[in-house]
Amino acid sequence: xxxxxxxxxxxxxxxxxxxxxxxxxxxxxxxxxxxxxxxxxxxxxxxxxxxxxxxxxxxxxxxxxxxxxxxxxxxxxxxxxxxxxxxxxxxxxxxxxxxxxxxxxxxxxxxxxxxxxxxxxxxxxxxxxxxxxxxxxxxxxxxxxxxxxxxxxxxxxxxxxxxxxxxxxxxxxxxxxxxxxxxxxxxxxxxxxxxxxxxxxxxxxxxxxxxxxxxxxxxxxxxxxxxxxxxxxxxxxxxxxxxxxxxxxxxxxxxxxxxxxxxxxxxxxxxxxxxxxxxxxxxxxxxxxxxxxxxxxxxxxxxxxxxxxxxxxxxxxxxxxxxxxxxxxxxxxxxxxxxxxxxxxxxxxxxxxxxxxxxxxxxxxxxxxxxxxxxxxxxxxxxxxxxxxxxxxxxxxxxxxxxxxxxxxxxxxxxxxxx
Amino acid sequence: xxxxxxxxxxxxxxxxxxxxxxxxxxxxxxxxxxxxxxxxxxxxxxxxxxxxxxxxxxxxxxxxxxxxxxxxxxxxxxxxxxxxxxxxxxxxxxxxxxxxxxxxxxxxxxxxxxxxxxxxxxxxxxxxxxxxxxxxxxxxxxxxxxxxxxxxxxxxxxxxxxxxxxxxxxxxxxxxxxxxxxxxxxxxxxxxxxxxxxxxxxxxxxxxxxxxxxxxxxxxxxxxxxxxxxxxxxxxxxxxxxxxxxxxxxxxxxxxxxxxxxxxxxxxxxxxxxxxxxxxxxxxxxxxxxxxxxxxxxxxxxxxxxxxxxxxxxxxxxxxxxxxxxxxxxxxxxxxxxxxxxxxxxxxxxxxxxxxxxxxxxxxxxxxxxxxxxxxxxxxxxxxxxxxxxxxxxxxxxxxxxxxxxxxxxxxxxxxxxx
Numbered sequence: 041x042x043x044x045x046x047x048x049x050x051x052x053x054x055x056x057x058x059x060x061x062x063x064x065x066x067x068x069x070x071x072x073x074x075x076x077x078x079x080x081x082x083x084x085x086x087x088x089x090x091x092x093x094x095x096x097x098x099x100x101x102x103x104x105x106x107x108x109x110x111x112x113x114x115x116x117x118x119x120x121x122x123x124x125x126x127x128x129x130x131x132x133x134x135x136x137x138x139x140x141x142x143x144x145x146x147x148x149x150x151x152x153x154x155x156x157x158x159x160x161x162x163x164x165x166x167x168x169x170x171x172x173x174x175x176x177x178x179x180x181x182x183x184x185x186x187x188x189x190x191x192x193x194x195x196x197x198x199x200x201x202x203x204x205x206x207x208x209x210x211x212x213x214x215x216x217x218x219x220x221x222x223x224x225x226x227x228x229x230x231x232x233x234x235x236x237x238x239x240x241x242x243x244x245x246x247x248x249x250x251x252x253x254x255x256x257x258x259x260x261x262x263x264x265x266x267x268x269x270x271x272x273x274x275x276x277x278x279x280x281x282x283x284x285x286x287x288x289x290x291x292x293x294x295x296x297x298x299x300x301x302x303x304x305x306x307x308x309x310x311x312x313x314x315x316x317x318x319x320x321x322x323x324x325x326x327x328x329x330x331x332x333x334x335x336x337x338x339x340x341x342x343x344x345x346x347x348x349x350x351x352x353x354x355x356x357x358x359x360x361x362x363x364x365x366x367x368x369x370x371x372x373x374x375x376x377x378x379x380x381x382x383x384x385x386x387x388x389x390x391x392x393x394x395x396x397x398x399x400x401x402x403x404x405x406x407x408x409x410x411x412x413x414x415x416x417x418x419x420x421x422x423x424x425x426x427x428x429x430x431x432x433x434x435x436x437x438x439x440x441x442x443x444x445x446x447x448x449x450x451x452x453x454x455x456x457x458x459x
Numbered sequence: 460x461x462x463x464x465x466x467x468x469x470x471x472x473x474x475x476x477x478x479x480x481x482x483x484x485x486x487x488x489x490x491x492x493x494x495x496x497x498x499x500x501x502x503x504x505x506x507x508x509x510x511x512x513x514x515x516x517x518x519x520x521x522x523x524x525x526x527x528x529x530x531x532x533x534x535x536x537x538x539x540x541x542x543x544x545x546x547x548x549x550x551x552x553x554x555x556x557x558x559x560x561x562x563x564x565x566x567x568x569x570x571x572x573x574x575x576x577x578x579x580x581x582x583x584x585x586x587x588x589x590x591x592x593x594x595x596x597x598x599x600x601x602x603x604x605x606x607x608x609x610x611x612x613x614x615x616x617x618x619x620x621x622x623x624x625x626x627x628x629x630x631x632x633x634x635x636x637x638x639x640x641x642x643x644x645x646x647x648x649x650x651x652x653x654x655x656x657x658x659x660x661x662x663x664x665x666x667x668x669x670x671x672x673x674x675x676x677x678x679x680x681x682x683x684x685x686x687x688x689x690x691x692x693x694x695x696x697x698x699x700x701x702x703x704x705x706x707x708x709x710x711x712x713x714x715x716x717x718x719x720x721x722x723x724x725x726x727x728x729x730x731x732x733x734x735x736x737x738x739x740x741x742x743x744x745x746x747x748x749x750x751x752x753x754x755x756x757x758x759x760x761x762x763x764x765x766x767x768x769x770x771x772x773x774x775x776x777x778x779x780x781x782x783x784x785x786x787x788x789x790x791x792x793x794x795x796x797x798x799x800x801x802x803x804x805x806x807x808x809x810x811x812x813x814x815x816x817x818x819x820x821x822x823x824x825x826x827x828x829x830x831x832x833x834x835x836x837x838x839x840x841x842x843x844x845x846x847x848x849x850x851x852x853x854x855x856x857x858x859x860x861x862x863x864x865x866x867x868x869x870x871x872x873x874x875x876x877x878x
Contacts, residue, residue, distance in 0.1 A: 055676055057499040058643060058687065059490025060720070062483050066504070071478025080476040081511070085485070085502035088674075092500070099518065116657045116675045117664060151652065159654050197677070199853050224477060233570065235578050238535045245536060255507075256535045257474055258616070268477065301479070321747075321768075327754025328740075328747030331768045335746025338822050338855055346774035349740075349750045349766035351759070355808065359765075389774065403757050434618050436757060 042220035042272045046081040047073050048100035052093060052111040052121055053196060056085040065110050065201055072205055077219030078106065079270070088112060090124045097128060101189045106213065111196030113179035115158040122166070122182075125193055129184045131166030138173055139163040139180045146178060169193075172208040176200040181208060190216070221274045225285040226266040226301035229292050230449055234258045237265070237292065244287050251277075252284060260445035262297070262304070297452060304448050305333040311455050312343035312393070319451065320389035321347040322360055322381040324372065324398040325415065330444045345389050350381070360384040373398050373410055375418075375427045382420035382427075393454060394420040395447050399430075401439045413439055417447045419454045426454070461639035461691045465500040466492050466525035469515045471540055472615060475504040475530075484529050484620055491624055496638030497525065498689070507531060509543045516547060520608045525632065530615030532598035534577040541585070541601075544612055548603045550585030557592055558582040558599045565597060588612075591627040595619040600627060609635070640693045644704040645685040645720035648711050649868055653677045656684070656711065663706045670696075671703060679864035681716070681723070716871060723867050724752040730874050731762035731812070738870065739808035740766040741779055741800040743791065743817040744834065749863045764808050769800070779803040792817050792829055794837075794846045801839035801846075812873060813839040814866050818849075820858045832858055836866045838873045845873070 049069055055061040063085065070080045081104050086092040093112075100107045112121030126133055140163035147155045162178045165171050172181030172192075177200040184191040192209050194201045229237065234256050238245070245254050251271060257264040267285055271277030289299055298307035312319055321330045331347040334340055348359050353372050356362040361384050366376040378396045386394035399415030406412045413434065418427040430446055432439045468488055474480040482504065489499045500523050505511040512531075519526045531540030545552055559582035566574045581597045584590050591600030591611075596619040603610040611628050613620045648656065653675050657664070664673050670690060676683040686704055690696030708718055717726035731738055740749045750766040753759055767778050772791050775781040780803050785795040797815045805813035818834030825831045832853065837846035849865055851858045 054672070054674055054687065055685075056486070057489055057502065058493050058641075059486045059488070060643075060645070060676065060685065062481065062486045064481050067475070067478045067481045069478070070476055074477050080478075081506075083476065083504035087500075114675065114677070115654045118672070118674045153652070153655070156654055156658055158657060199857055222477075224479075226479070233572070235534045235575055236572070238577060239575055253473070253537070255473055255537050256533065257479065258533070266474070266479065268473065323747075326751075327759070327763070328742075328750030328766055328768065329754075331747030332745075332751045335748075335768075335770060336856065336859070340746070341770060341824075344746070345771040346778075347747055347766075347768035349747065349754075349768065351754060352764040355765035359807075388778075405760075437755065438618055440755070 042077070042218045044270060045078050045106070045217045045219045046104040047078050047106035047108060048082040048084065048104040049080065050093070050096045050100060050107060050109045051083070051085045051196070052088065052109060054087045054118070057087050065196065065198055068198075068202065069108060069205065072210060074222045074224070076210055076214050077221050078213065078217065079222065088118050088120055090120060093121065093124045094128055097191070101187070105189055105217065107189060107191045109191065109193045110201055113193065113195045115162055115178070121193060122164070125169075125182065125184065125191075126166035129166060129168045129186060131168030133164040134167045136163050136165045136171050136180060139165070139171065142173060142175070143178045172204055174200055174204055176203040183212070220270060220272050221277050222268070222270050223277055223281050224266055224268045224301065225281055226264055227285070227289060227292070227299045228262060228264050228297040228304065228307065229295040230262040230297050232263065232292075232295045234263050237263055241265075241288060241291050244284065244291060248284060249280065252281060260442055262445070265292070266301075303333070304445060304452070306337050308448050308452050308455070309334060309337055309340060309343055311452065313339070315455060317392040317455065318343050318345050319393040319395070320345055320385050320391040322385035322394060322396040323347060323349050324351055324356065324381075325401050326397050326440055326443050327351055329440050330395065330397070330447060333444060333448070345391055348385055348388070356381060360388070371410065373400060373414055373416055375416055375429070378416040378418040379425045379427050382418040383425050386420040392422065393451060395451050396420070397443055397447055399439070399443060401436045401443070403436060415439075415443050417443065417450060419450045421454050421458060423458070426450075461496070461637045463689060464497050464525070464636045464638045465523040466497050466527060467501040467503065467519035467523040468499065469512070469519060469526060469528045470502070470504045470615070471507065471512060471528060471530040473506045473537070476506050484615065484617055487617070487621065488527060488624065491629060493641045493643070495629055495633050496640050497632065497636065498641065507537050507539055509539060512540065512543045513547055516610070520606070524608055524636065526608060526610045528610065528612045529620055532612065532614045534581055534597070540612060541583070544588075544601065544603065544610075545585035548585060548587045548605060550587035552583040553586045555582050555584045555590050555599060558584070558590065561592060561594070562597045591623055593619055593623055594626075595622040602631070639689060639691050640696050641687070641689050642696055642700050643685055643687045643720065644700055645683055646704070646708060646711070646718045647681060647683050647716040647723065647726065648714040649681040649716050651682065651711070651714045653682050656682055660707060660710050663703065663710060667703060668699065671700060679861055681864070684711070685720075722752070723864060723871070725756050727867050727871050727874070728753060728756055728759060728762055730871065732758075734874060736811040736874065737762050737764050738812040738814070739764055739804050739810040741804035741813060741815040742766060742768050743770055743775065743800075744820045745816050745859050745862050746770055748859050749814065749816070749866060752863060752867070764810055767804055767807070775800060779807070790829065792819060792833055792835055794835055794848070797835040797837040798844045798846050801837040802844050805839040811841065812870060814870050815839070816862055816866050818858070818862060820855045820862070822855060834858075834862050836862065836869060838869045840873050840877060842877070845869070
């Protein structure tokens, strides 16, 4: 009979504690564990200190059956995970011949430079672990078992960690643990606040069975709703979640952007593809960010052709024919300018839709009439051009992100209206 | 006499444990704490479970003098941080009048919709805390004190959390704790592996005093070196770090990109500005990502004018005059095509430098001769055009990031060579 199986993640490295690096590994690992029915209980970041690593191992082994460690396996002196684990599990370091041959191969064929002593030492592993050969790098993964708990040590380099998880760790976990099933279903709404949404769906939320939880995830002026459930049987759980998810979908239909757990720009891309339509962007203040979002997903060439990034006003005039009158009388951040940008880009790029943005993202560039956060955005379609003003009040990064999100929502609306 | 003061961060929310959300708050908080001399000991993520939150509070209060909690303060049923803290510290929920008036103002003036009961309840706070009025949102921050430990609860919404930290929390911490000083100095190298770098600077690393640590942070084919120190006196520590940092800088001079802790594109931007030069990009496979990087920093209009994103081959021909011959005989991913793109973009945008990229980012688009990860990149200057081929072997996201990093390095080289 499957039981709830819990895992903890320990990330190791001073860089995680001084704010130099954002930990993207943990979220990815959590998602993969969920896929095979393993629940994440805890996630801990500790510095490059032997005592802190040992304390975390002690603490997490009491909470979880699986402890996944990342980081601290490199060739330099600040990488201490391997000796700490070796001592913790009472082993001795010995050379792992397949790893040594693999490292030699990397230096000969890929890096094309001689190996030095500290590269050879990367092939040393505690004799009490199962080695997980790392075909993507020089630091091997390691699996330790003690008192029913499994400990997996992986390099912190994301693509090496991901390869080892997919190819080695997840299959081993799946074979050993009888885990049950975890399912999530997520939908994305726009145009309605978190509190109102909660009122609107209160009866559905209150009627959820104990094994299904509802979460609200607000961001960029939109709210994601997520149902999560755990069960012993996949089909039963799927039926349960599906039932409640459909109730939610019906209830929020007027605000629904997508019923998949995908970013807004991917939902927009799918909608464009379904409609056999293409889009282009003319970006001033977002400097290519919207184009980047649209092209960050595989298959984007089906609906995206290209963009004009016209940061400088001279480029707005030269490539998109924005009139000097518009720039002088209304300014670069105006309805008139973005409407001309969108209309011209649509024709130039021979696209069905064009979006255009111009604004002041900060911290510089504000004037008495035009504060930081002021943005004009336009959407051009075969039926004409529409524009809208927004005022954000955040830092440069978030102003750029919000501008992109709002413009993509306008585009989404225009495509839906056009149907 | 200042002492080492340690803090822990507890992030609360199931979304952090199922891989739906990447925690960017913690890195930011860690950086800010470091600025005022506070060391981060631990970072923990727990789910929306009262028992797990209480256990984390127990554990972290033994390790740290300051415990910062984020998340779980919203108006919906999955937000349980406030009742848990109220019970944990033995208080009762009472209405905080200034917060209630602030929430009323937000609904009347900003959201322009009526308040409902669950919005009013956001003004309830435990009577045993100091309320930190949140001018950026509806959930107030809270400060609890117990047995010499300070506990700060903040909303998880990044811009609200950041505002509360800067305006309320950091000043209070600075006044209360006698912390000493933490300093970091970071430099960025390119063109040399981590192991070789370690050999090259081994004697400097071995001569570091106990209170200064060296860390290696490899990424995108570059390595960052960071010196971190803690001291009771700012001037002495500064002198010590400065001394060793200069030794490192001299030693790695041939590979040095910047001696600041800034991203590559910002270093490139500073170099362009210093040289009074401008840049443009012609991007196919990176779809605007390089333009986005260049414009993500304040003041980029000094050196960046605009870009042509020519995802579609038709756009390469129409806007950049890439010849049909080149596209048919060599293909879109070829030296000939990117060289034409760079040269044409440089003239069209009237810029001093132009970079161009075309490649296959995957997972689709590969052919027998052109595998996923193949990229051609070019830099055009007044002296001509240079191109280079690279082969990456990662997923779409990382291939795009690596392409951007390598192209920016080529640009950096070209500017340095031009001096």
